Amino acid sequence: MAFVPYALTRPFLFGLDPERAHDLTMDAIDALQGTPLQCLWQQPRVDDPVALAGLRFANRIGLAAGLDKNGRCIDGLGAMGFGFIEVGTVTPKAQPGNPKPRMFRLPERDALINRLGFNNGGLAAFIGNVKRARSFRAGGGILGLNIGKNAATPVADAASDYLLGLDGVYPHADYVTLNISSPNTQNLRALQGEEALDALLGTLQVRKAKLAKQHGKTVPLFVKIAPDLDEAQVRLIALTLKRNGIDGVIATNTTVARDAVLGLPHADEAGGLSGKPVFEASNRVIRLLRSELGPDFPIIGVGGVMSAADAQAKRDSGADLVQIYTGLIYRGPALVTDAARLMKAGTNKARAS
Secondary structure (H helix, E strand, O other), X not given: OOOOOHHHHHHHHHOOOHHHHHHHHHHHHHHHOOOHHHHHOOOOOOOOXXXXXXXXXXXXXXXXXXXXXXXOOHHHHHOOOOOEEEEEEEOOOOEOOOOOOOEEEEHHHOEEEEOOOOOEOOHHHHHHHHHHOOHHHHOOOEEEEEEOOOOOOOHHHHHHHHHHHHHHHHHHOOEEEEEOOOOOOOOHXXXXXXXXXXXXXXXXXXXXXXXXXXXXXOOOEEEEEOOOOOHHHHHHHHHHHHHOOOOEEEEOXXXXXXXXXXXXXXXXXXXXEEEHHHHHHHHHHHHHHHHHHOOOOOEEEEOOOOOHHHHHHHHHHOOOEEEEOHHHHHHOOXXXXXXXXXXXXXXXXXXXX
């Protein structure tokens, strides 16, 4: 058997409730990863090594956090050709997330709305799943572990949850991402404010230094921010990241804006909007960050990548690496290889000139 074109399976999946389709897909990948049937979705990985934040990424295209919240499909997803994969968001304690239904397609705009709310099996189960993954990392894939706070934890006590998460994932991560920008956990985005962010990052950097000594390795720390920030807010975040010695930034999470989908079915549903409508907003934040952070600060761009050209546009906006999520749902695994090839061609052209 060989790779099955996504166009053959998408009609079936899009005929199901979005979360049901997601669960079925992840269950299938989990069951079949590492078996001969993995060839059903396997893609060649483009070799385009990139050195960033002390790591060597196999290519510039990664999977964004949120698709595999429990880290149970790392090897199977890695077979799609990603240079790096980010799993989570994981919280210290298991939690069910928000009430269903909580995921909605807007196919007219290549978009999704979700209000999942960090539904996950908790830190212990997450770490167990990560430890079972073998082939992706053995083949040179980079693994990012994304941590957040439990919904029941007051935002004033958020640092305690992030410390628990950092302690747990640090030995198993190539890099760790702090998710402070999901719109689906009440008050979480308040952590993007200068004072709150400064306090959180300072606390975590002290813990990271201790963990580096304990485990004999330094794991880069990234922060994921929202697209719904004005220029002044982005500048303050950039200054705070640099002041605290953070290793990189991921821009951006989903948006709460609805201008691009007004009048469409489900447009009024609460939650974060992803896909094509967030493309320009995330690029705007990337450009601002690059201007403020300088040419060498690592930026991972994410939001609305539906084609290889979209991935290159993120690079042109200032991102070093690019992640996809909603694009994978709408376009399938071929998007990964197509984007990685174009990015490699762009890199080679730049070197030649």
